[in-house]
Amino acid sequence: MRSIPIQPLTASPHPSPRDRLHSPSRWQWSWLLASPHRLGFFAGALMLSVSALWWLLVLAARWGHAPALPWALSPSLAHALIMGFGFMPLFFTGFLFTAGPKWLGLPPVEARSMLSPLLASLSGWAVFLMGVHTLAPLAAIGLGAVAWGWTGFTWQFAGLVRASRVPDRTHARVVLGASIIGVASLWAAVAGLAMDEPGWSLAALGVGLWWFIAPVYAAVLHRMIPFFTAAALPVLDAWRPMWLLWTWLAALGAQPLLGPWARVSDVGTAFAVGFNLCAAAGALWLAVRWGLVQSLRVRLLAMLHLGFVWLGIAFGLQAVAALVWWVSARSVDLSLAPLHALTLGFLGSILLAMATRVSCGHGGRTLAADNIAWGLFWGLQAAVVLRLLGATHWTGSTGLVGLAAGLWAAVAVAWSLRYGRWYGRPRADGRPG
Template sequence: MPASPAAPSLSERPVQRPTQHPVRRFVLFTYGFRPFFLLAGLFAVFGVLAWLLAFAHGVWPAEGPGALSWHAHEMLFAFVVAAIAGFLLTAVPNWTGRGSFGPPLLIVLTLIWLAGRWAMSPLFPFGPMAAAALDLAFLPALAVLIGGQLLRAGNYRNLPILAMLLAFTAANLLIHLERTGITADTAQAGRMLAVNLTLLLIVLIGGRIVPSFTLSTLRRLGRPVEIAQPRALEIACLLSVLAVLAIDLASPDGIAAGIAAALAAVLNGVRLGLWKGHRTAADPLLWVLHVGYLWIPLGLALKAVWLLAGAEIGVNWLHALTFGAFSTMVLAVMTRVALGHTGRPLRAAPATVASYVLLTLGALVRVFGPALFPALTLPSIAAAGLLWMTAFALFLVVYGPILLSPRADGRPG
């Protein structure tokens, strides 16, 4: 697995006060987090809006993917992948010390992402082969871009991140193979592979940034702590999620998958418990990371309960991971990185705190509402979607201007 420098190098830089007013200029493509965090936020609002309208009215174009298939695919390969791209396009220049990718490269990469969304949109009658070609292009292009910088810098220890991107591409390919008629039943395997790869990435990256940011923030607040990170536990957490991934590919929904999920839930729950999350209440930018990671052991535990006991409480375990863990960690990282890399203080605005609370409420409603109140399943899904949209709309209100504006400290980037 790739190693990286200490996490604070990504978004914990001390804020420098500008010595002169920064020149107003178009900065959207000066750093990779800017366009892709903005795109992730926009898709989170309008993509879910499209899904909710189809869900409420039952109206969906006959051409292209069905509503449920489109929703599942795009939340992974549009929303999550955009956030991953923004993170990697910001982290890799820090890992290599070579500076940001140039605007022409970021513009081309953005256009490739947009072409994929155009091709997958139910409003445009793209044939399955053409849609597959356009949609599959983004992740390999991202891998080439960051892989080239890693190789030029001799940063070989982070090259395994390329294998992760290629595995995401393989997951997407499995979905498109079924849609084009080449295979009969590979789409679900592709979706679950993408889910488990995202889970693995959060366990890997979250396992570095959450304790690191906790240590640095509590030290800055005058409440330093010691955080134990036993190497055996760290390795066991990663291996347990790899086991979940492998078993879900070979024998999904069986007893072995339930046992693997239970073991991964316990290990990651113990890991999270060592990170002193109970000390983070004073800093929303910090506690939201702990809340996001908490959804991982919770989601895995619900999966185990569902697969091993058939308990109704666990029926929505998948949304505990996707809505709960993935979206919360995406929002947490985007808000923190955007502040740190635009020279602004690491303080959450009230609207940002509200977005964290609304997203958490939405996840709770989506995961537990239908299980506890089956008669309210449809209202629960609609309410959860509205809470999601409101949370990311607040993100756009606060961070749209930040992503589109020059750094507050007058530095380039």
């Protein structure tokens, strides 16, 4: 794979600010290549909407509200793969190739260099979805293209880390290490589909969630939340000791091991309950230490901090699920509740907050959450609560799952349409990028 091209500091391939002010304001594909965040976020928004609408259709068909769908792959496995690996890595690329060079003291990256792996990923998901409903080997081929795309992105980011000479590359190295695990997880999931071993693919997805997706979030948030908070609220300090990052990564890394142990051993259950209660208390304490209460005065900042609270809730629900599993003699499984608190609550809320912030800042607009962004964020919070209630097995929980899926799809599509319009137009302030 070729190394990523880096723009020289003395030249820019983009139109000058004056040219931009006089350029057509209609949406154009070419503007997606003006900045990595435009291209990565547009692709991520596309996958976000497609995956949400696809799952809503699946549920509608399951409950007789739409024509029945043929299946060549387990619906739960297909759902897990596309929600776990579908859109988040694409948003990662937009952020990492925009912020990464700044972290590493390097010149900006050309968005054009991201095209090949990005197109491989998008076309791979299209083939994957066709295979899910027609032919399982086709789904494996599609996921293989996705894995190839992420391998390309990881190689490119590794080139940036290697080229950097700044003393502090810790966060970038954590992201790179997690991305390499993501490469291995994706290829392992491909192998599971190819060999008709769904358990292998699910295990690979679990590793990818806890050792790839979540650690990337941890590294970015450890660096950015204190910085954003101190910038908006100078009364607070940008507190981010490195031991905090390593402790956070250890708490995440233990989850794929604790879960299986807790399900087969009383000792494992006791350890998992205690460990996750401590992790929950630590995450909630950190949310307060980072300025949760103070952040509520600034909507865009509040979105980040409130999203972070879901991490503590997810750890707490992990403990509750393990305890209920033990108390009920392994007959009541609430594991979907902590899973969705983590994925839909923590990962989804932070994604919405960070992507909104980057889109505003790099779109030449005010760094603020307007009524639309604020409403979409609270729509997402409602979807999370409905989904958690739907995981309790109470009467009517099926309807709650459907409502959560519909609300999630509405938020995903509305956010994508709103911000996707920005990516194909010049910056509002006329500056390059």
